[in-house]
Amino acid sequence: MHTDTNISLQPFHFFASEEQAKYFTVIKNKEDVTDAIEWCHEQNLPLLILGSGSNVLFTQNYPGLVAKMEINGIKKINESATEVVLEVGAGENWHHFVSYCVHKGWGGLENLSLIPGTVGASPIQNIGAYGVEVHECIQQITAFDTVSKEWVQLSKQACKFGYRTSLFKEYTHRYIITQVQFVLQKQPQLKTDYGAIRDMLHEKGIKHPNLESVSNAIVQIRTQKLPDPKILGNAGSFFKNPAVSKSQYEHLQEQFPTIIAYPISDDSYKIAAGWLLESCGWKGIKKGNVGCYEKQALVIVSYGIRSGKEVFDFSEEIIHSVANKFKVALEREVNIY
């Protein structure tokens, strides 16, 4: 296995800070996965799989092996009159894959257009946007289980998908995902009930949307709303929407009548983290080389950081201010190393 030593991670993640990996390699096939695990075991070093680096923050040099996932390929493995099943390599670019499905007329993933990242990382936090989560189209996942030391096929149920979470978040670094199987619909049911999508379609004069027009509308909304990571390094939403009990929500609502929240079960609510940050005055605030994006407080942006620690310390300040004002604990969505 080829490894490089003391490699700067700057080109490999969206915050583009300057931490280094002690060792670095690229994974092109399943054998490379087992080789990397064996190598780390022999050297007694940790292993970190990296996709496109759009959801990580390095706060220090990585002491082990960083392995960039580049297993590619989109294979049709089943087809019926109504559905098509695809097996996709973990290293495929997410948006390219979504565009491929849209182009073929296969529906299900169009609302997830332009989310950065790789196919293999998509199940990890069960990526979601505009009323759709990726688990809705996932059938099965192929992964190497580093605990049982065998290849496993995980059914959708086994993956324990939830809001921005899954089995892979519960057992961090246990599974190395190499392929994801998706089921797409040949007669797609479009989901355009989100206000922003409806408004964009209306603005473009589209009365009868199809997969392509919905995907294009979402690309346009996201381009307008979110910072371009090539210009302002970021990892999308930095925090998750926190869950609170119904009684805590009702108490907060009495104190802060404009609070934005939605029920997730009979006795719990999710509060919009963006609203919490804006209410604490974080929107557009810049401190040193870090800030909260002017159009969306939840996105922490880099104005040229050298160390990811700057972002981490800034996020700590936000967590404390939200806890002080609302007694609500924010949790980071971004993976910290």
Ligand SMILES: Cc1cc2nc3c(=O)[nH]c(=O)nc-3n(C[C@H](O)[C@H](O)[C@H](O)COP(=O)(O)OP(=O)(O)OC[C@H]3O[C@@H](n4cnc5c(N)ncnc54)[C@H](O)[C@@H]3O)c2cc1C
């Ligand atoms: C501008 C912007 C907008 C975003 N918008 C959204 C959004 O709307 N919705 C949403 O859900 N997310 C969003 N994100 C977050 C991000 O796009 C997703 O989390 C994405 O799935 C990360 O993919 P990646 O390949 O970059 O993963 P990375 O950042 O490289 O890795 C993320 C984590 O997954 C692990 N990992 C990666 N690949 C594998 C693998 N094959 N096997 C095992 N572990 C692996 C890594 O070790 C790491 O812990 C956004 C990010 C940005 C920068």
